[in-house]
Amino acid sequence: MNKSKTLPKRSDVPAEYKWRLEDIYPSDSDWEKDVQKAKQLADQIAGMKGKLGQSGEELLAALKLQDELLATLDQVYVYARMRRDEDNANSTYQGLTDRATSLSTQAYGAISYIQPEILAISTEVMEKWIQEVSGLDHYRILLEEIMRFKPHTLSSEEEALLANMSELASSPSKIYGMLANADMKFPMITDENGEEVELTKGRYTQFMESKDRRVRKEAFDALYETYGKFRNTIAASLTSAIKGDVFYARTRKYPSALYAALFADNVDLSVYDNLIATIHEHLPLMHRYIALRKKLLGVDELHMYDLYVPIVPEVDMKIPYDQAVSTIKEALHPLGEEYGRVLAEGFSNGWIDVYENEGKTSGAYSWGAYSTHPFVLMNYQDNVNNMFTLAHEMGHALHSYHSNHAQPYTYADYKIFVAEVASTLNEALLMHHLLETTTDKQERMYLINYYLEQFRGTVFRQTMFAEFEKIVHEKEEKGEPLTADSLSEIYRELNVAYHGPDMVVDSQVDMEWARIPHFYRNFYVYKYATGFSAATSLAKQILEEGQPAVDRYLDFLKGGSSDYPLNLLKNAGVDMTSPEPIREGLAVFKELLDEMEQLVTNS
Known part of the structure; x- marks a missing residue:
């Protein structure tokens, strides 16, 4: 794309470098239909308050409605917010985003009774219902996860008191x-x-x-x-x-x-x-x-x-966007044909908003709704850092894609504990590829x-x-x-x-x-270190073992929240309850440090 001293207007950006949000809603009027649908679902689910403990059928009906409401709400909010992110000065999408935010507040208020009512059901009764009511077994993992918090949940009066303290606590x-x-x-x-x-x-x-x-x-x-x-x-x-x-x-x-x-x-x-x-x-x-x-x-x-x-x-490593795409495809080739096919689709089929334009949200992210493919926002500049950012965000995108396609809505969203694994693994494979292919000593030192x-x-x-x-x-x-x-x-x-x-x-x-x-945000930052270490270990396994490691990794990407993060990672080949993944990651650090010291000595 031609660069100029001033940022282009949104309308001047070529279509091939813009994401295709029409894949979520063909028009704003289609978005409006789902807004009305979400309101009706919220009213319907609010009317079930006080009934969940009466029977397994009532509980199942509420959980199904909750899934439908939240899936619709996700789609409504994602579309409005990403339209606004295209150009924050666009008053139409400022308004849609405000409406989507208000709708979310109302909807979450409507379902706030569900978890307390589930917690009031005894474990014995819950198990009996799961076995007897067709369809309720689908929610077993979700219900067991809610019930896991039962020893740490207080009376309704005490919970209300703590909830009222939330503003004070923040x-x-x-x-x-x-x-x-x-x-x-x-x-x-x-x-x-x-x-x-x-x-x-x-x-x-x-x-x-x-x-x-x-x-x-x-x-x-x-x-x-x-x-x-x-x-x-x-x-x-x-x-x-x-x-x-x-x-x-x-x-x-x-x-x-x-x-x-x-x-x-x-x-x-x-x-x-x-x-x-x-x-x-x-x-x-x-x-x-x-x-x-x-x-x-x-x-x-x-x-x-x-x-x-x-x-x-x-070093002067000017990397235009199309070159970055080609390099990333090559670098991620070890992840196999299935991963490569979806990656190529993402690069060529309206997933990515590539360049900066007037009013566009800064930075980069991957996001989307369950029923559509993921999207990636970039503000691409022709350098190494932006190429790594693109690989990183596509890691998130493909994690979401595989999880959404393999899991029902209930279990499609993955936990923050594993969120950075897929993105960081892509960066690790990209770095491996660049170091394998560069012949320039100064460039190699820069990359290391x-x-x-x-x-x-x-x-x-x-x-x-x-x-x-x-x-x-x-x-x-x-x-x-x-x-x-x-x-x-x-x-x-x-x-x-x-x-x-x-x-x-x-x-x-x-x-x-x-x-x-x-x-x-207490005890959050450790996840950066564990995620980076897990990704480094998995990348090493993929490069050394080939297909068996790739198959395990793809299963991990498809896992969503169908199991706990530690179990998903363990099945992929990384046991985070052991120090070994950290040691394996630091072994890579040592290899790079050894080489860097040698290159410096020989300079």
């Missing part, structure tokens, strides 16, 4: 968000060109990648000095969030806040503990990478503000370092975050005080351990905990 996150995103102002710094520019959170990342060390240090100092001014306020907001996590866990009779967070995915505590323990075993590899970074930067001391500047000069940085940021760094969360929650559960000083001390000790003797852990970074919004 206050620490909201307060932090307002402070960090609205009220906190950063000072001016001098950029590479000697010009005064305002430091912002968005610009901070760019400054950390600056080749000018003075700029990096100045931005680093200014950022943390600003956070430091609010250290006690931010500590109060974070400790309040931690206290809330502990309160809800105890109220619902969970052994700990960590146990409560992992219970939803039916993940054993050993998975979390194995991740941290295995990363600690392999910290010498991280320390070697830090030493290599120090060597390549040619500095006497490596500081925390030197972590993001590229250590290999960026790109992947090493993925490991550092996704496996080591996210595990360090996960360990910090575990420590601070355990301290709260023991009644030990959490203050700005204690949080900073814990965070510093982790940085020293993870980065090793070649890193000067600047005192400013002790405050980094204050700028991580994920800490307000």
